[in-house]
Amino acid sequence: MIRLLPLFLLCLLCSCQEEEEETVEIERCHRDWEEVQKDSVLTILAENGPASYFIYRGRNMGFEYELLHEFCKDMNIRLQVRMVNDLDEMYELLANCEGDIVACNLTITENRKRYVDFSTPHILTHDVLIQRIPADTDTVNQLVTEIEQLYGKTIHVWKNSSFYEQIVLINDKLNLNLTIVPTSGELITEELIRQVSDGEIDYTIADENVAKIDLNYYSNLDISLKLSEDREIAFALRKGSGRLLDTLNFWLNDRSNRSTIGEVKRKYFDRKNLTSKAQQPYSSLVPEGQLSPYDEIIKEEAAKIGWDWRLISAIIYQESKFETWKTSWAGAFGIFQFMPSTASAYGISRNSSADAQIKAGVKKLNKNFQQWLEEIPDSTEAMKFTLATFNTGRAHIDDARALCEKYEKDQNVWDDNVNKMLLNLSKPKYYRDEVVKNGYCRGVETYEYVIEVLQRFEEYKSAFPEPGD
Template sequence: MRKISTLFLMISLLGFTGCLTEKPDSAKEKTVKLAERDLADIKEEGIVRVVTNYNSTNYFVYKGTPMGYQLELLQEFANYMGLKLDVTVNNDLTTNFKNLQTGKIDIIASNLAATLERDNGVAFSEPHSYSRQVLIQQRYAPDNGEAHQREYNKLIRNQLNLAGKTVYVQKESAYATRLRNLAQEIGDSINIVEIADYEVEQLIGLVAQGEIKYTVCDENLARVNLNYYPNLDVETAISFPQKLSWAVRKNSPDLLNVINNWLISFKKTKQYSNIYQKYYLNKRSIHLVDEGFHSIKGGQVSDYDDMIREESEKFNWDWRLIASLIYQESRFLPKVESWAGAKGLMQLMPSTAGRFGVTNPEEPRQNIRGGIELLQWLDERLKNRITDPRERIKFVLASYNVGLGHVLDAMNLAEKYGEDPYKWEDNVAYYLLHKSEPKYYNDPVVKYGYCRGEEPFHYVTEILERYDHYKNVME
């Protein structure tokens, strides 16, 4: 977790504190012209672009698997709509609202309090959950020893006692709005410091460490964080329960309508209840963040991260792509063997292992090196045909799974039927997927015969989707 230096705090205090009872500067600016993009445009592209925030409940990676309350809701919505989900992560609300307005994203999927005062072209969805805002304060210092030796702090229980206090919150958040309103209600000043690019949980951590005294958070997330920071107190409410919603552009009424109808129905299901309990109420899930294989704290995908980085660097491959492939092949289990005899982290067949000098495929470093050498070999074979490396990697991954011959057959079929043989989606991917049909595997342009194409088709999609998630949260 990043720390705020003393100098930074002084600058922040000079720049942002005071009794902020009027709207922030961003609310005074002229309304940005909204992008013209609604449900029909999204369906035509086949992709819904969303942003969420990176924290221990909404979006993270655990043992190589992308997880999170918002991510699971988004996946359910995308599946319902038959759309591909394009997820980005940004904890800066100002940037997120700007990107929503300009059409870079279609949905801000986080715990946004649905307020009436925003006049920046934003419309809020039906609530996906409810929570009140609470004050986060330190009960005792984190290193005060055993319980009987601790010195407990005097806690604020009456909102009137916030007068003159300094509270740090995320910039442009509903917490800042609520504190401004509270200052009016108690008839006194509250020094509000709005921090850009700091997510709520980072500020909670700073309170726990004693670097700042107060912040504000939704109660459901606050109680999750008590499991990480038992020295905190979250019992003082500063608001009534509020609706927590997604945000879309005001001029996207069709998108808003379909989200609302879906949320109303989905929240009645057992599936929604399970998702909510998993991230906010399940003690076992809450403690996942304490383990090293969590992107929030430990930052590891597997026990082999350093090894994957080192071997990937030798061949100029992105280690996160290799990690995603290894997860697909073996779930990071070095001694696993497939029914066909493929072994190890990257599931090398005996002939492949021999070709690339892998004498012990169960030895992780040997196996990783051999697998990357195979990827490199495939990439070299396809480089002259497919010059765009972002497009070529799809062909390379498919070849790694099913063999280069079947991929070349699918390229020949695409060309024969008037499609682009150098483009994957809806072109070569289609013919590989259908290469189990006699019409295609008996075609004269096919040299390698029958292929169960469903597996490589999904193999490419799943590895690249997971790779995108890894890029969101890991360097």
């Protein structure tokens, strides 16, 4: 048995994606816990992977995403995701306050500590060899159980990852005569793992925690050969966001959260029923994957009115999560949650097909949008009013606008104007005002609805990009 520990200590690079040789100093902005609380939103920078973040049937998933989702729930703030694939871009976005936390399965390294602060580690992991389990009839190719058995083999590894640096060190030290094929950064770890499973390549290297997830849906793989010592995985935060770091660390270390954190870990690393979704057709992890079963009809209808199909998808998810059979307590039904009276006006019923329901929903959205454009020429603002109208109806929006006029706010601007007056419609002082014609409104639902739809739209755009994005 060859002793490998000294080799491991030579490798101080990270195990997730790229580690830059030179880092350009970026002018830093300031955004800490106070600003996060004020905005009531925490933005994370995440990569498209099961250990970080992915979308399945329109739903946000991923181990690190769910950990931070639980944190945000406890802090009573919203979690927003910006999906990026280039680690250098993540650093720049973090430094520019376009994200608050990097959630990319990042290994804590001394080099990275120069540029970011790390949270309390949430996982220990190590590098493993990814290889296919030989068939019983295969007497030539045998399972690699010792490093020296890699002699003369070919291994594909991302050129700018620590995996590449480490396998080069091992190859040179042990004279393994390996053929190391460097791959580009566009070929993510999960894709290399798939290629091993499909027999397109023989070997690659991955973090054990990522490989463990992939093992749930690639049953012909072996990940038992350890290639490094254990290393700590954590969230990365911008230097200068000390209160955010302290708040997150307190939550991660709080004994009362151990069961929650443990359950999220078990969900992604120990159970097949959830992690297998990552490679099903409606996953952002699948090349050319679909967002929902209705992408084709949504794209067709969106093109007719000049809308982005991903915005319509975000609305549908908000309404029904793409469940055509869903019925609300108030009697709204179907994929767009039409009330029966409205549905009848658009020629559909509970028995109508999903295609018919989508056509009716898009027709109604466009009608509302065109009506708002007549009063609000700014299409971005008109879109927000359209979403609000779709959720709560025109009458309460008109009341909120009337209040804006009375209290000298801009009735043609949604944020910090009409949406704030809509919130006030739950207070007697406002819903009893003489300018209000339709009484009480629980405005918080519509207030949140507009924010959540537009946020989901941005997440869908990142996960399912189109030419020109």
